[in-house]
Amino acid sequence: MPGSPGPTTGTSSARSLGQLASEFGLEHIGSLDGIEITGVTLSTGDLHPGDLYVGVPGAHRHGAEFADQAREGGAVALLTDAAGAEIAKESGLPVILVDSPRAALGDVSAWVYRTNEHAPLLFAVTGTNGKTSTSYLLEGILKQMGLVTGLSSTAERHIGDLTVVSRLTTPEASEMHALLARMRESEVRAVAVEVSAQALSRNRVDGLVFDVAGFTNLSHDHLDDYADMEEYFQAKLPLFQPDRAVRGVVSLDSPYGQRVVEASRIPVTTIKVVPPITEGTDDADWSVEILDEQAAYTEFRLSGPEGRSLVTRVPMIGWHMAADAALAIVMMVEGGFELEAIGQALDEDGGIVAYLPGRTERVSGDRGPSVFVDFGHSPDAFLNTLKAVRRFTPGKVIMLFGADGDRDTTKRPEMARVAAAGSDILVVTDHHPRFEDPETIRKTLVDAAREAYPEHEIHEVSPPEAAIRAAVALAGEGDSILWAGPGHQDYRDIRGVRTPYSAREEARAALREAGWAE
Numbered sequence: 001m002p003g004s005p006g007p008t009t010g011t012s013s014a015r016s017l018g019q020l021a022s023e024f025g026l027e028h029i030g031s032l033d034g035i036e037i038t039g040v041t042l043s044t045g046d047l048h049p050g051d052l053y054v055g056v057p058g059a060h061r062h063g064a065e066f067a068d069q070a071r072e073g074g075a076v077a078l079l080t081d082a083a084g085a086e087i088a089k090e091s092g093l094p095v096i097l098v099d100s101p102r103a104a105l106g107d108v109s110a111w112v113y114r115t116n117e118h119a120p121l122l123f124a125v126t127g128t129n130g131k132t133s134t135s136y137l138l139e140g141i142l143k144q145m146g147l148v149t150g151l152s153s154t155a156e157r158h159i160g161d162l163t164v165v166s167r168l169t170t171p172e173a174s175e176m177h178a179l180l181a182r183m184r185e186s187e188v189r190a191v192a193v194e195v196s197a198q199a200l201s202r203n204r205v206d207g208l209v210f211d212v213a214g215f216t217n218l219s220h221d222h223l224d225d226y227a228d229m230e231e232y233f234q235a236k237l238p239l240f241q242p243d244r245a246v247r248g249v250v251s252l253d254s255p256y257g258q259r260v261v262e263a264s265r266i267p268v269t270t271i272k273v274v275p276p277i278t279e280g281t282d283d284a285d286w287s288v289e290i291l292d293e294q295a296a297y298t299e300f301r302l303s304g305p306e307g308r309s310l311v312t313r314v315p316m317i318g319w320h321m322a323a324d325a326a327l328a329i330v331m332m333v334e335g336g337f338e339l340e341a342i343g344q345a346l347d348e349d350g351g352i353v354a355y356l357p358g359r360t361e362r363v364s365g366d367r368g369p370s371v372f373v374d375f376g377h378s379p380d381a382f383l384n385t386l387k388a389v390r391r392f393t394p395g396k397v398i399m400l401f402g403a404d405g406d407r408d409t410t411k412r413p414e415m416a417r418v419a420a421a422g423s424d425i426l427v428v429t430d431h432h433p434r435f436e437d438p439e440t441i442r443k444t445l446v447d448a449a450r451e452a453y454p455e456h457e458i459h460e461v462s463p464p465e466a467a468i469r470a471a472v473a474l475a476g477e478g479d480s481i482l483w484a485g486p487g488h489q490d491y492r493d494i495r496g497v498r499t500p501y502s503a504r505e506e507a508r509a510a511l512r513e514a515g516w517a518e
């Protein structure tokens with residue numbers, strides 16, 4: 001899978017550095033005469049010759065410290081703040097000065113990559129859970145409507161049929177605009193973009209105005225980045241302002257939905273599942289009714305204003321997947337598509353066609369226990385996924401999970417309690433320890449589960465390769481194992497080193513070794 005795409009047209013899309021400085025009214029050090037830039041980046045790791053290197057003051061280093069490296073890699077100029085200019089004064093690169101390089105990055109990148117010219121239809125999805133799912137479902141339905149599509153998600157980025165590796169949920173603004181430029185070359189007409197709270201706080205979607213922004217829900221997560229839930233909630237709100245989106249679609253399935261509606265300054269349409277998930281919420285413009293839940297799909301009716309409705313299927317389990325699919329459809333309606341035309345396209349294919357990697361993905365075959373690998377890493381995600389798995393499990397539900405190291409520690413006890421409450425057997429293991437001691441993380445999880453449910457069967461097994469084998473040994477025909485956390489990921493982060501690792505492959509191997517698969 002290639003990474004960090006830029007346009008392929010090379011110098012034909014080059015822009016004059018002098019013109020950039022004059023258009024944005026920026027001061028500079030050194031001559032800009034005759035310098036042309038073909039791209040922008042804030043990371044030497046992603047540098048292409050001809051790039052403008054943006055030196056951002058980071059949490060650990062000032063990016064300007066890498067100006068020499070950038071020049072050697074082919075950067076033709078540096079854009080940075082006064083501190084960065086001082087650091088990089090010996091680099092020999094001409095310098096453009098700004099107050100905040102991160103805040104300038106989006107608009108500068110949009111100008112360099114000309115992303116506002118012939119822009120595709122842009123959809124943004126935000127919320128604690130369901131961003132990736134809704135984005136993939138949007139992409140799937142748009143494809144079913146015959147469009148060439150783009151996707152920017154935690155799992156992967158797609159340019160039509162080309163897949164590009166993802167490192168962050170939402171890429172830095174320079175990478176985002178490069179991606180959009182590449183999509184324009186591939187004649188992409190509509191793009192689904194996952195927008196994290198961190199992306200909004202760190203200027204990653206600057207220089208973009210989305211046609212439609214969708215809100216899934218808000219629940220406990222990321223309290224390492226935000227002081228409390230209120231600060232986390234406030235971080236989501238800029239997406240529902242006129243400088244970021246034209247219209248919004250807001251789910252009222254979590255109590256925060258109503259508050260997003262109240263705070264937004266763009267026209268907003270609402271949607272919620274009925275009977276409601278959250279009591280006491282206002283009626284929504286659109287409602288989603290679950291009609292049938294099968295192991296292969298969830299069927300739902302989406303009803304909206306003026307008696308409009310459609311019935312379709314999403315190829316995933318759980319009410320929340322129907323909620324995500326319905327949100328995607330209403331976002332498309334708000335983006336100008338006719339509901340009837342969407343319904344027809346879906347009917348022709350027997351429902352929504354989409355593959356969501358590592359989202360309650362069944363990796364087992366016809367024999368033995370069902371094994372699902374999921375990306376859920378918050379109490380609310382555990383709650384919903386466990387409920388969905390339970391519905392199709394005649395026997396025991398075994399929950400296998402660990403918690404992220406160096407990430408929100410406050411959610412761990414609640415994750416453990418929810419995991420115990422929704423399962424028959426708990427297997428606690430390691431996830432990405434990062435720089436934390438994995439044993440200490442496991443202890444927090446085990447203690448919280450034991451305290452809340454003293455009688456619960458709990459196993460502590462490390463490493464995860466052994467844990468999945470232990471879970472499989474505990475399971476039989478008719479039982480299910482939900483392995484929550486790793487989802488689509490193909491590595492484990494141990495002390496800052498990303499070791500190749502696939503939970504889906506480990507689970508398949510464990511099933512084979514137990515004689516449940518070929």
Ligand SMILES: CC(=O)N[C@H]1[C@@H](OP(=O)(O)OP(=O)(O)OC[C@H]2O[C@@H](n3ccc(=O)[nH]c3=O)[C@H](O)[C@@H]2O)O[C@H](CO)[C@@H](O)[C@@H]1O[C@H](C)C(=O)N[C@@H](C)C(=O)N[C@H](CCC(=O)O)C(=O)O
Nearest residue numbers: 042043044056058059060061063066168169170172196198
């Ligand atoms: C807290 C945070 O967001 N940090 C991001 C930030 O890192 P930083 O401030 O520590 O950067 P730094 O290491 O001090 O380096 C400063 C600058 O020098 C550059 N540099 C550094 C070293 C070098 O050799 N060459 C080089 O060019 C860096 O690219 C950076 O521009 O800038 C980096 C460069 O873009 C990001 O990779 C990094 O994201 C880290 C990996 C991260 O984990 N972010 C998380 C919190 C995040 O953003 N998560 C959200 C939500 C996920 C979810 O929904 O679950 C996301 O959207 O992914």
Ligand SMILES: Nc1ncnc2c1ncn2[C@@H]1O[C@H](COP(=O)(O)OP(=O)(O)OP(=O)(O)O)[C@@H](O)[C@H]1O
Nearest residue numbers: 128129130131132133154320374375376381384385
């Ligand atoms: N609408 C929803 N409500 C509650 N939980 C959901 C919803 N949609 C998905 N989930 C659950 O949340 C977990 C993560 O799903 P998904 O990857 O789509 O969310 P995300 O917002 O992209 O997460 P992240 O920000 O970590 O990338 C999965 O376990 C999934 O089952």
